[in-house]
Amino acid sequence: MARIIITGSTDGLGRAAAQSLHDKGHEVIVHARSVHRLAAIQDLLDLGATGVVGDLSDIEQTRDLARQVNRSGPVDAVIHNAGVLHRPHIFQVNVVAPYLLTALIHRPRRLIYLSSGMHRGGRASLAAIGQGAQPHNVSYSDSKLYLTTLAAAIARLWPDVLTNSVDPGWVPTRMGGAGAPDDLRLGHLTQEWLAASDDPEALTSGGYWHHQHREKAHPSVYDQRFQAELLNLLARLTGESLT
Numbered sequence: 001m002a003r004i005i006i007t008g009s010t011d012g013l014g015r016a017a018a019q020s021l022h023d024k025g026h027e028v029i030v031h032a033r034s035v036h037r038l039a040a041i042q043d044l045l046d047l048g049a050t051g052v053v054g055d056l057s058d059i060e061q062t063r064d065l066a067r068q069v070n071r072s073g074p075v076d077a078v079i080h081n082a083g084v085l086h087r088p089h090i091f092q093v094n095v096v097a098p099y100l101l102t103a104l105i106h107r108p109r110r111l112i113y114l115s116s117g118m119h120r121g122g123r124a125s126l127a128a129i130g131q132g133a134q135p136h137n138v139s140y141s142d143s144k145l146y147l148t149t150l151a152a153a154i155a156r157l158w159p160d161v162l163t164n165s166v167d168p169g170w171v172p173t174r175m176g177g178a179g180a181p182d183d184l185r186l187g188h189l190t191q192e193w194l195a196a197s198d199d200p201e202a203l204t205s206g207g208y209w210h211h212q213h214r215e216k217a218h219p220s221v222y223d224q225r226f227q228a229e230l231l232n233l234l235a236r237l238t239g240e241s242l243t
Helices: 012-023 036-046 059-072 090-104 117-121 140-157 184-196 224-238
Strands: 003-006 027-032 050-053 077-080 110-114 162-166 208-210 213-215
Touching: 003 012, 012 027, 012 036, 012 184, 027 036, 027 059, 036 050, 050 059, 059 090, 077 090, 077 184, 090 140, 090 224, 110 140, 110 184, 117 140, 140 162, 140 208, 140 224, 162 184, 184 208
Parallel strands: 003 027, 003 077, 027 050, 077 110, 110 162, 162 208
Antiparallel strands: 208 213
């Protein structure tokens, strides 16, 4: 059985994935933005899940979150599920935080990044980002394009780690809204499968997945020059390098 941390696991897809993986016998580390929010996953904690706390909109709390995970012992997989839809913290939460956690959490065997089909509407340019980690003109689509590019870059640079990104679809969560048309179960199934399955297809790297099917991401995701520009920017903003 695997030991898996899921960021943003107090509700929505993160909570559903945590519950499902726990029910299958895996050891789950659940993450909440604050101690107060841990109450939403008290049932999982009572069943033996480990809880960690950190606000991903704050870079120092993100660093501390990585320290908490490392103190708890090695993990087999990280599901970077946490994300926000609206400004002002889109870039910090959706891009900088997963980059920083990737750099600081002791390297697992598998990494999964929650992308979105909306990444195809993102701008393949970093010009909107200045010196700080809270640029106000980065859209949700931009952030998911950057995150998907980050996943592709890590898959290339770390061949020993199975690294993939996932489009969960438009599902009825707090972010997606009650009227979202996609299947909630299918929304979290793929990241669970990539995190823990021994299915040969799940033991591959560098994929962009939707409902357990590989798809083509935005062409810029595979542009090694764009990947390098993004990694250099994130290294400068965080002081941490992946290479």
